[in-house]
Structures are given as C-alpha cells and as structure tokens.
Amino acid sequence: MKVLVAVKRVVDYNVKVRVKSDGSGVDLANVKMSINPFDEIAVEEAIRLKESGKATEVVLVSVGSAKSEETLRTGLAMGADRGILVDTDEQTVEPLAVAKILKSVAQSEQADLVILGKQAIDDDCNQTGQMLSALLDWPQGTFASVVDVLSPEKVNVTREVDGGLQTLQLRLPAVVTTDLRLNEPRFASLPNIMKAKKKPVAKLTLSDVGLGDEVLTPRLTVKTTQEPASRQAGIKVGNVAELIEKLKNEAGVL
Amino acid sequence: MKTLLIAEHDNKALSPQTAKALTAAKQLGPVDLLVMGYECAAVAQQAAQLQGVEKVLLVEHSELTHQLAESCAETILAMASGYTAIVAAATTTGKNTLPRVAAKLDVMQISEVIEVLDASTFKRPIYAGNAIQTVTSNDSIKVLTVRTSNFEATPSGSECSVESLTLDVQAGPSAHISDQLSVSERPELSSAKVIISGGRALGSADKFQEVILPVADKLGAAVGASRAAVDSGYAPNDWQVGQTGKIVSPDLYIACGISGAIQHLAGMKDSKVIVAINNDEEAPIFQVADYGLVADLFVALPELEAKL
Ligand SMILES: Cc1cc2nc3c(=O)[nH]c(=O)nc-3n(C[C@H](O)[C@H](O)[C@H](O)COP(=O)(O)OP(=O)(O)OC[C@H]3O[C@@H](n4cnc5c(N)ncnc54)[C@H](O)[C@@H]3O)c2cc1C
Numbered sequence: 001m002k003v004l005v006a007v008k009r010v011v012d013y014n015v016k017v018r019v020k021s022d023g024s025g026v027d028l029a030n031v032k033m034s035i036n037p038f039d040e041i042a043v044e045e046a047i048r049l050k051e052s053g054k055a056t057e058v059v060l061v062s063v064g065s066a067k068s069e070e071t072l073r074t075g076l077a078m079g080a081d082r083g084i085l086v087d088t089d090e091q092t093v094e095p096l097a098v099a100k101i102l103k104s105v106a107q108s109e110q111a112d113l114v115i116l117g118k119q120a121i122d123d124d125c126n127q128t129g130q131m132l133s134a135l136l137d138w139p140q141g142t143f144a145s146v147v148d149v150l151s152p153e154k155v156n157v158t159r160e161v162d163g164g165l166q167t168l169q170l171r172l173p174a175v176v177t178t179d180l181r182l183n184e185p186r187f188a189s190l191p192n193i194m195k196a197k198k199k200p201v202a203k204l205t206l207s208d209v210g211l212g213d214e215v216l217t218p219r220l221t222v223k224t225t226q227e228p229a230s231r232q233a234g235i236k237v238g239n240v241a242e243l244i245e246k247l248k249n250e251a252g253v254l
Numbered sequence: 255m256k257t258l259l260i261a262e263h264d265n266k267a268l269s270p271q272t273a274k275a276l277t278a279a280k281q282l283g284p285v286d287l288l289v290m291g292y293e294c295a296a297v298a299q300q301a302a303q304l305q306g307v308e309k310v311l312l313v314e315h316s317e318l319t320h321q322l323a324e325s326c327a328e329t330i331l332a333m334a335s336g337y338t339a340i341v342a343a344a345t346t347t348g349k350n351t352l353p354r355v356a357a358k359l360d361v362m363q364i365s366e367v368i369e370v371l372d373a374s375t376f377k378r379p380i381y382a383g384n385a386i387q388t389v390t391s392n393d394s395i396k397v398l399t400v401r402t403s404n405f406e407a408t409p410s411g412s413e414c415s416v417e418s419l420t421l422d423v424q425a426g427p428s429a430h431i432s433d434q435l436s437v438s439e440r441p442e443l444s445s446a447k448v449i450i451s452g453g454r455a456l457g458s459a460d461k462f463q464e465v466i467l468p469v470a471d472k473l474g475a476a477v478g479a480s481r482a483a484v485d486s487g488y489a490p491n492d493w494q495v496g497q498t499g500k501i502v503s504p505d506l507y508i509a510c511g512i513s514g515a516i517q518h519l520a521g522m523k524d525s526k527v528i529v530a531i532n533n534d535e536e537a538p539i540f541q542v543a544d545y546g547l548v549a550d551l552f553v554a555l556p557e558l559e560a561k562l
C-alpha cells in the first residue's frame with residue numbers, strides 16, 4: 001500500500017501574526033515557518049503504517065514555492081521515503097486548486113491512501129481533503145483520531161465529531177484527514193535529518209502534473225485583511241466573594 | 255437568487271445551530287431549508303416554524319441515516335440547480351460535507367463566515383482569528399459554512415410548507431460502524447449561555463469531575479476544556495474549545511487553570527464576559543479576561559460553588 005501525505009508550509013503555530021496596517025495582508029517577513037501541525041501528524045501516521053508493515057512507501061507532496069522543499073525535508077527526516085514539490089512560485093494557491101493538483105499526483109502515484117491535515121493553520125479552511133476526496137470519487141474519513149488499516153481493501157477511521165466520536169469503514173483507496181489526537185509526532189534525530197538531505201525530492205511544474213496555469217486563477221478575491229476587534233483586559237478581583245458580586249451587579253450575568 | 259440552507263439535526267430534533275445559520279443565510283436572499291436524514295419528519299416540522307423560511311425540503315432515505323458526507327453531498331448536488339448559494343453551519347457535519355459539494359460544483363468554499371456584507375462578499379477569520387479577511391467570491395454559486403457563534407438565532411413562530419422529495423440515494427463507498435456519543439444532561443457547548451472550562455492545571459480526570467462539574471451544575475453551565483486537558487484524558491474531545499475545537503460565545507465564560515494560548519482564545523474570545531481563575535498572574539488569559547482572579551483553583555472553585 002502506497003501512502004501519499006500532503007504537507008503545507010505555514011507560519012509556525014507559536015507566532016502571533018501581525019496584520020499589515022494598509023490592510024493588504026499579514027506580515028510574513030522574517031516570520032518562522034514550519035510544517036502545518038496537522039500535516040506533521042499525517043506524516044507520523046503514515047510512517048507508523050509503514051513501520052507496522054501495512055504501508056510499503058510514504059510519499060510526501062507539497063504545493064507551493066521552492067521554500068516548501070524545507071517542509072518536505074522535515075517530513076523526510078521523520079522517516080518518509082521521498083518528496084514531490086509542485087512548484088507554484090509565490091502565488092496563493094486556494095484549497096480547490098490544491099485539491100486538483102493533489103488529485104493528479106494521487107492518480108499518477110497510484111496512491112492507496114492520501115492523508116492530509118484537517119486544517120491548515122494559516123487559512124483555517126478545513127476543506128482540501130474533502131475536496132480531494134470528492135474530485136477522486138474516493139471515500140473520506142475526516143478529523144481522524146484512529147486510523148486502522150484492516151486489509152489492503154479496508155480502513156476503519158474513528159472521527160472526532162461535535163457529539164463525540166464516530167467510526168466509519170472506508171473502502172480503499174480513500175482520503176483521511178487528521179485531528180490532533182491521532183498521534184504524537186516524533187522528533188527527527190540528527191542522523192535522520194542528515195539522511196533526509198539525500199532523499200529524493202522531485203520538483204514538478206503544473207504542466208508536469210497535467211494542469212494549466214488557469215487552475216491557479218483565484219476564485220476568491222481578498223479585499224482587505226484587518227485586525228480583529230481587540231478585547232481590553234479587565235480588572236483583577238481580590239477574592240471569590242468579590243467575583244460573585246461583580247458578576248451579579250456589574251456584569252449582570254449571574 | 256435563492257439559497258439552500260442545510261439543516262443540522264440528529265433525525266429527532268433540529269439543532270439550534272440551524273436557526274443561527276439561517277440568520278446569515280437570509281442576508282443572501284430567500285431561503286429554502288433542506289432536511290436530509292431518515293425518519294426525520296419531526297425535524298422538518300420544527301424547521302418549518304423558523305421565521306422567514308420559504309419552504310422545507312425533506313429527503314428521507316435509509317442511506318442518509320448517519321448523514322455520511324458522500325451521500326449527503328450527492329443529495330445536495332441533486333437539488334443544487336436553481337440555487338445561487340448553498341449554506342451550512344460550520345459544525346463537524348457541515349465541514350465534512352460542504353467542501354465536497356463545492357468541489358463538484360467547481361467552486362471555492364468560503365469557510366466559517368462571520369459576517370455577510372452582500373451576496374458575494376463575506377468576512378472570515380484566518381490565523382486562529384488573529385486576522386479577519388474580507389473576501390469576494392467570483393464563483394457563480396456561493397458555497398459557505400457559517401460560524402454560528404457570530405449570529406443570533408432566528409426565532410420560530412411561523413409555518414411554511416414541507417415538501418417531501420423521493421430521491422434514489424446510492425450506498426456510498428463508506429459505511430457507518432458505530433457512534434460513541436457523549437450523553438449529558440448539561441447544555442450543549444455551542445449554544446450554552448454559561449460555560450466553565452478547565453485546563454491542564456486540573457491534573458486528572460477525577461479532579462476535573464470533582465472540581466469543575468459541581469460549579470457547572472450550580473450555574474447550569476456547559477463544560478469546556480483546553481486541548482491540554484483533552485489530550486491528557488481529563489475531558490472528552492467534544493469538550494475542546496478553540497481554533498480546532500468548538501467556537502463558543504456564551505454570556506459568561508469561566509476559564510480555570512487555562513493559560514490562554516492563542517489557539518484557545520480563538521475559540522472563546524467573543525464571549526460577552528470572560529472570567530479567568532489562574533494562580534499565575536502573568537498568564538496571558540488575563541489579557542482577555544474581564545474579571546481575573548489570581549488564585550489556586552482547587553481552593554477558589556469549591557468556594558465559588560459554596561457561595562453561589
Ligand atoms: C495546531 C494546534 C491547534 C490547537 N488547538 C487548540 C484548541 O482548539 N484549543 C486549545 O485549548 N488549545 C489548542 N492548542 C493547544 C494550545 O497551543 C495550548 O497548548 C493549550 O491551549 C494549553 O492548554 P492549558 O492552558 O490547559 O495548559 P497550560 O498552557 O499548561 O496552562 C495551564 C495553566 O494553569 C495554571 N495553573 C496551574 N496550576 C494551577 C492552580 N492550581 N490553580 C490555578 N491555575 C493553575 C498555570 O498557571 C497555567 O497558566 C492547539 C495547538 C496547536 C499546535
């Protein structure tokens with residue numbers, strides 16, 4: 001079974017981004033970038049499938065600028081076998097376009113399972129995996145907290161849903177998106193980081209994956225990007241009695 | 255210019271999320287409401303009472319019992335022609351299904367809309383709510399999910415027609431095995447007026463139960479948790495509040511032993527009144543709290559419970 005994992009380069013989750021004062025976007029100059037945390041979980045899950053003998057190869061794919069190679073190397077250092085970078089230069093690539101590109105890669109790689117993060121922590125869209133699944137006409141198991149490959153034909157996926165958990169059985173090939181509690185990603189050891197530098201990363205253009213530039217035409221035009229309404233810090237109360245008194249008489253919420 | 259709103263329900267009752275999503279959907283024009291499920295006629299009756307719905311479309315089929323994404327998306331697509339917008343609440347069900355509809359229609363989904371400016375222009379949060387984008391969709395059909403915590407519920411009190419449709423729903427490529435749903439007498443997090451949440455500081459599931467729940471009971475509150483508390487097994491996953499958990503905006507949110515990471519704030523900073531109880535006076539949660547109490551929660555909470 002071949003597993004394909006989609007990894008996106010995003011602003012590190014510890015960074016509190018700043019909105020540019022002219023409303024043109026967020027300031028990404030000199031900001032630390034990392035692999036999307038959900039994608040790191042996706043890579044970890046794929047590697048575990050390989051370690052347990054269920055997967056034969058783990059291939060990572062990233063869509064973005066040449067800098068995304070760094071993101072691929074992070075996953076290769078964790079233990080993935082090789083990477084594919086679909087170079088779209090510095091352009092913003094919307095989830096629909098990413099899904100179209102991933103579809104093409106999944107087909108040419110003849111992947112049996114594609115694992116994505118449930119959400120990229122920059123655009124917070126939570127849609128690429130579902131779109132990919134629809135475009136491929138493959139079943140989907142989103143927001144996964146357990147992935148149990150039963151046979152080369154079947155996978156059980158336990159999903160985190162609003163009311164608790166739900167378990168589905170998917171026919172393979174299938175698309176899975178990861179939730180936070182699926183696993184705890186490993187740290188790459190120094191020797192593995194060194195080894196990852198030598199692992200193959202194929203650099204492809206859009207035409208290499210059979211798509212034209214029009215796939216990147218944005219469907220959404222971003223008019224402005226603003227700061228959210230900010231909240232002022234309130235007061236400190238001295239004790240529980242004072243807290244209750246304030247909530248009753250000042251805030252009126254008790 | 256007509257909008258199709260997808261109802262959120264469990265075959266028995268209409269979720270309060272639908273009335274909130276309806277408030278957003280109505281800003282786009284006339285709204286039909288689609289109820290998909292199995293033996294869910296009662297849901298359609300409740301939906302028909304929401305003010306301003308033109309008609310309720312009811313599709314009942316055994317393949318729709320668990321509202322799996324593949325068959326729900328196909329059902330929506332079967333009736334998509336004639337609508338210029340397709341809307342659902344940004345619940346796990348809406349988020350699971352709607353991007354499939356968008357992809358098949360070859361349009362971009364606009365996720366987690368917090369404000370409708372006109373029929374094609376919307377505000378949505380990015381970077382865990384640290385920035386708000388205003389986007390215009392250039393697609394002919396708008397597919398959007400609505401962050402319900404930003405919209406008031408449309409009241410009930412009218413009656414529109416319910417149209418039952420017969421649709422041949424195919425068995426999809428995935429099968430439902432089981433649900434492990436939490437049963438609780440407490441209010442639901444996403445619609446609760448008061449929420450008390452616990453963080454890593456609780457230290458164990460037992461302590462979480464022992465210290466947080468009695469206060470929740472006194473306040474008639476829903477219970478939330480930080481990711482750290484959920485990851486450590488102190489609280490179930492559906493209690494997680496934050497960027498990647500539930501987004502809530504109650505009248506009163508009490509954060510206990512939660513530091514206030516941006517991912518947690520993303521889920522609760524629109525609450526009307528925020529109380530933080532934390533023994534570290536430097537904890538970032540105090541920067542958003544209206545009332546901060548620097549105290550050991552194991553002392554403060556039992557006292558609060560006793561005095562309420
Ligand atoms: C991709 C991603 C998504 C995430 N999504 C979410 C999300 O949706 N929701 C979420 O919550 N987090 C999320 N996180 C995690 C987030 O970054 C924080 O790690 C988490 O919120 C911390 O939880 P906490 O505040 O309970 O724990 P801590 O940060 O450890 O804080 C514990 C607090 O308890 C206080 N304390 C300790 N003992 C006591 C005592 N006796 N009395 C009173 N106070 C005490 C401490 O002073 C401290 O402030 C996400 C992280 C990532 C990377």
Ligand SMILES: Nc1ncnc2c1ncn2[C@@H]1O[C@H](COP(=O)(O)O)[C@@H](O)[C@H]1O
Nearest residue numbers: 006007063116117119120125126127128
């Ligand atoms: N540019 C990209 N390159 C590779 N994978 C991506 C890209 N954008 C999104 N993804 C995948 O899709 C998931 C969901 O992203 P989103 O729908 O944007 O929230 C991410 O966690 C990634 O696994």
